[in-house]
Amino acid sequence: MVRDVNRVQRKRDERVRRIVATAAELFGERGYDGTALEDVAERLDVTKGSLYYYFAGKDELAAAAIETLGSDWTARLEEMPATGPSAERLRALLREHIAIAVREYPAALRLFLVPDSWPDALRARIRELRARHDLVFRRVIREGVAAGELAVVDEDATLQALHAAMSQAPLWCSHLAGDAQDRAMDDLADTLMKLVRA
């Protein structure tokens, strides 16, 4: 019995996971308005109606997608090694953030930086996710500053600038390929490091 309930539950979770992942992809690619539930359903090989069995509506699905996307992204940054000089750690974080933005969520810009186009209910949640995301960078910078390795004019302004620049990277890196793209990402990371130079 309990076994069964668990199995059923696991199956449901797995299904929800797949739906959310697909939705995140599409919302990321095309934005909230540009993504039709039909598209999500089609990519999942189910019908539109089925989605309503798992989510109350488009907004809820979008919320879950953002949640997932934001959490995954932050998690990957949080998993990075936390030792060594602050500058090196920050450089690595920036580089990884840029790479994720360019390669995996080319339109995360829409998810994180233009919250106004999302239904009201989602905006607050987006802000929260962003704050947690922010913390990963803020901590390193703060440590670096405390240790005298880094210096900033203003912590908030610096973080805003960093995020802004990184999130827009896809807009001008996506069309590059191979080495050229890697180099562009390196250039951006190096450029941004000047913001915290002592």
Next chain:
Amino acid sequence: MVRDVNRVQRKRDERVRRIVATAAELFGERGYDGTALEDVAERLDVTKGSLYYYFAGKDELAAAAIETLGSDWTARLEEMPATGPSAERLRALLREHIAIAVREYPAALRLFLVPDSWPDALRARIRELRARHDLVFRRVIREGVAAGELAVVDEDATLQALHAAMSQAPLWCSHLAGDAQDRAMDDLADTLMKLVRA
């Protein structure tokens, strides 16, 4: 007679100007998809259909809005004094750009930085406008670098970062008031100047 023609023309121009201004506001606030012609018309106290007397369609209206907004903005930056040390001139440009973004086009972000949500035909034009806009900054930086007053890791990356950060300023400055807002804008400008520090 000629007077009359002129008067009529002036009146039409004025009307077109108002429509475009209103459209720019709304497109800025809600993005392309989020803005219905109905909304634009309503804010102008006319009916949807009337807009078609002046513009062939939503795209053309959006194009005009972008055009106007972009040109005005660039023009104001181009009018700034072009003498003195590069660093000072650049600082002034950044500060002015930020002020315009925050105070007048709080949602220009959507017009300039998320081109993917715009119809294909408009994206190219947006890119062009942005390029011209870009040139204002690029020129000063290049001169400064040539004169040894400034230094950049990479010109393109630097410009992208500058623009990205400035355009997003409204997202975190708009809710501040008075002095606090001024200080935040100063902080951002100062922070960004580090990107070109020799």
Next chain:
Amino acid sequence: MVRDVNRVQRKRDERVRRIVATAAELFGERGYDGTALEDVAERLDVTKGSLYYYFAGKDELAAAAIETLGSDWTARLEEMPATGPSAERLRALLREHIAIAVREYPAALRLFLVPDSWPDALRARIRELRARHDLVFRRVIREGVAAGELAVVDEDATLQALHAAMSQAPLWCSHLAGDAQDRAMDDLADTLMKLVRA
């Protein structure tokens, strides 16, 4: 005074004439639904609104256009020489009718043969015009039959068939050019003459 009134009247008539002629052209080319008053106005280099000074609305203009077109067409056929053997006269009439249809009113089909797409008020009038038009051919045929030069299975059926075939000529002759077109029209006329062969 009287002179003036006359002059004014003549001017008005001339203007009405031009409007109707233009409307006839366009209705002929594109049909009732496919023709916008804007188009008519534009071709006349006036504004849409002006048309309402001369006609109460689209229907009335269309009525006048049909009237004119129908009358002109019939008049041209009525002006043809009325002497000689019936067969020759009929052959000439058919040939001329086809030529007018192909060269001048390529879409008269829409005016004469599909009356259902016209507003109710116009359909009756169209039928009348067609009847008068019909008479031109009917008379010659009747004379020919009476004189034993021609023979028909049934007068009405023959006339319907003649008109139908001639009116549709544009559909398959229009795309031909020069001699080929002339030959096609001759072939059709000759073919149709078999319908009245003794």
Next chain:
Amino acid sequence: MVRDVNRVQRKRDERVRRIVATAAELFGERGYDGTALEDVAERLDVTKGSLYYYFAGKDELAAAAIETLGSDWTARLEEMPATGPSAERLRALLREHIAIAVREYPAALRLFLVPDSWPDALRARIRELRARHDLVFRRVIREGVAAGELAVVDEDATLQALHAAMSQAPLWCSHLAGDAQDRAMDDLADTLMKLVRA
């Protein structure tokens, strides 16, 4: 299972069939421009939007309507006995064609003979259908001519004339009833036979 799939499919087909039939009726009655999807929906007692579940748009629905109508019609003619003297076979074909036009597709005229009012995409298809339709008659005539039983001035012109006359039959036969209508159709068929008389 398979049963179910079949049942669902059959139901869908049946629905599509009804929609197409209704659309054909209305397009036939009022032409392409004169028929609003709203009208089609209303006659089917559904809402406009529902039609889009089955057809991508007005054009596609119109295409299906034409297709069905054209195919059915041609099929019925192709099924007629293909033996006996050419003249007799042709006479039978003409008579049947006229009967179908008058009794079942009184407005086919608009579908087949006024292609100019149809969107470009459909015109080509209409032409194709008409060509296939044409072939039924063309074959018999060609055989008859080869056998010396029939004679034509020009094959193309003859076929055009035949089709034109037959398709317009409804315009002047529809209002007749019973025997009178039958006689009118006979008269037309007999009249048209003169076109191929040796």
Next chain:
DNA sequence: CATGAATGAGCCTTCATTCAT
């Protein structure tokens, strides 16, 4: 659980018509 089907609101666009100037 999932599907097919249907709905209804909303959007862009066209156009005949009206009217003040």
Next chain:
DNA sequence: GATGAATGAAGGCTCATTCAT
């Protein structure tokens, strides 16, 4: 007389949402 301007009613299309099966 003519123009510029505005209106309002359609009409085509999309899509989130609902629901019976």
